[in-house]
Amino acid sequence: MWWIVVSLIVLGIILMLVEMLLIPGVGVAGFLSLGSLVAACWYAFADISPAAGWWTLLVSVVVLAVLLFFALRAKTWKRFELRTEVTSRVGTEAEKVHVGDRGIAFTRLAPLGTGRFGTVSCEVKSHDNTMVAAGTPVEVVAIEENKPVVKPVNQE
Numbered sequence: 600m601w602w603i604v605v606s607l608i609v610l611g612i613i614l615m616l617v618e619m620l621l622i623p624g625v626g627v628a629g630f631l632s633l634g635s636l637v638a639a640c641w642y643a644f645a646d647i648s649p650a651a652g653w654w655t656l657l658v659s660v661v662v663l664a665v666l667l668f669f670a671l672r673a674k675t676w677k678r679f680e681l682r683t684e685v686t687s688r689v690g691t692e693a694e695k696v697h698v699g700d701r702g703i704a705f706t707r708l709a710p711l712g713t714g715r716f717g718t719v720s721c722e723v724k725s726h727d728n729t730m731v732a733a734g735t736p737v738e739v740v741a742i743e744e745n746k747p748v749v750k751p752v753n754q755e
Contacts, residue, residue: 600647604655607639612662619670620679636663693721696739696747704735704749714749726750 614632622628636659644652695716702716704723708731714723716739725731726740726748737749 601651604639604643604647604651607635607642608655608659608662611635611639611659612666615663615666619666692719693742693745693747695719696721696742698739698741700739700747701752702737702739702749704731704733704737704751707731707733708737708749714747716747721747723747723749 611632614628614635618626618628618632640652640656640659643655696714696719700716702714704712705715705720706712708714708723708725710725710728710730711722712725712731712733713720714737723737723739724743724746727750731737731749731751736752738752739747740750741748
């Protein structure tokens with residue numbers, strides 16, 4: 600009869616570890632774990648003896664307390680944490696373009712699009728929010744939020 604109680608306690612521990620480590624936040628394994636531990640206590644009280652029930656309850660509470668202690672330690676979760684760091688930058692091509700540079704509207708600017716200045720291609724904005732056709736020569740008149748603002752060269 601003890602093997603049933605021990606099996607239910609071991610099942611409860613395994614399910615609680617699954618809940619904490621493999622599928623946290625779902626709750627199904629956690630509820631099954633608690634159900635298994637409650638069933639172990641109930642079985643010990645009902646079919647073995649009240650003393651065995653109290654010992655089973657004490658073991659279950661101690662096991663849950665130890666699992667909770669190790670789960671809440673900060674170093675426990677540091678082992679599962681991703682330690683890589685993103686060092687890449689987006690939009691660094693626009694830093695190579697300066698006021699006064701001339702190029703072409705590589706795509707249609709409506710009012711945003713791509714401009715090409717020599718070998719540098721970057722996102723540009725039309726200075727007056729009008730459409731500029733692709734292939735139109737443009738000149739950088741300002742830089743706003745790291746984005747060149749351009750106007751067609753024939754509009755002076």
